[in-house]
Amino acid sequence: MTGNLRFPWADLPPVKGEETAPDSALPTAPAPRGRRGRRPLAAWRDATGNGYWQWWHLLVHGPVAVVEGFAGAARGRGLIPWPFDGERVEEDMFALAIGDGASAHTRRGLSVEGCRILARQFRNAAEVRHSQNLMRMDHACVLDFHALVPIPPDILRLGATHPDALSWLRRHWGTAEAPRNVQRLVGRKAGRRLPNGHKPVVYGFFTPRAEAPEPLVVALRARWPDLSFALSPRDMT
Incomplete structure (x- = not known):
């Protein structure tokens, strides 16, 4: 079945904006019974029904100019074409x-x-x-996997459900889908004191729980050797 066939429940709640408060401000528990409220992010299942979504933090830090260069290169449409x-x-x-x-x-x-x-x-x-x-040509997504590790045109032509396309994505990204609800988390720190002239940037995003984007991070480390990358799963419950 073609990868263009998507259902309304295949997406997580819409992103509120490019930058957001730390995830401690996001809903972490179901609304009390008897009250109307937005479904907690932890309760959303992935599009295939194989489990819950995993919330990740990607911490990037290094020299200010290099971090800013990475942040610019990471921006894109947030879509697989x-x-x-x-x-x-x-x-x-x-x-x-x-x-x-x-x-x-x-x-x-x-x-x-x-x-x-x-x-x-x-x-x-x-x-x-x-x-x-x-x-969506304004590069609204702050961490676009396709912008960082592009999918070759011959793989794109296969379509989203072709076994070879899925194999390429899992081999190079670690996940067969673009990340969801990508956000730059304002106020997040590196967790330790950085040298003068260095800065951190922290991204948050969802992937299906069984698909960790470790291969993508390995590729980023090779492309930006002056930066440090730390990927960590976070509990939204």
Whole structure:
């Protein structure tokens, strides 16, 4: 199934902005029973249903000019530019809605025509989403994995669900998806005294729990030998 086929629940809550307060200010427990409240970030499951999301901190520190150079290079659109095929999206959604040989009962009352209408509506929504993503040319994401370790064009042409594309991502990024809810955490320190002329920057982001972006950090250390990188999982519960 094409990588363009995404559901509304595949995304975490929207990012509030480029920079945010330390994650101690983020919700860490469910809202009390009987009250309405935003679902805690720790309660959101990944798109495949294989577990909870993992919240990470990436601490980067070193000479001020080098840190600022890294921060500039890390900025991007925050998206993997997979090819978009609206017709394929519609076909995939129709197949999912109608099922292989499924009866009208197992389709929850949807007729064949109803499945076609649903698939077309999903395609239209996907095309709108894709167009909106293409308009994000302002480099709004502060830690774009694709900007730091670019996916080769021949891998991108395979599509998001091709086994070779998934293998490349896990080998070079450690995760088969772009990170979610990427934020620069203002006020975070290095945890120790840094030499004069040095500064830290700390990023927070989510990946599926089973996918640690260690390979990406290894590549960053090789590309920026004057910087120190420390990746650590953080408990959002």
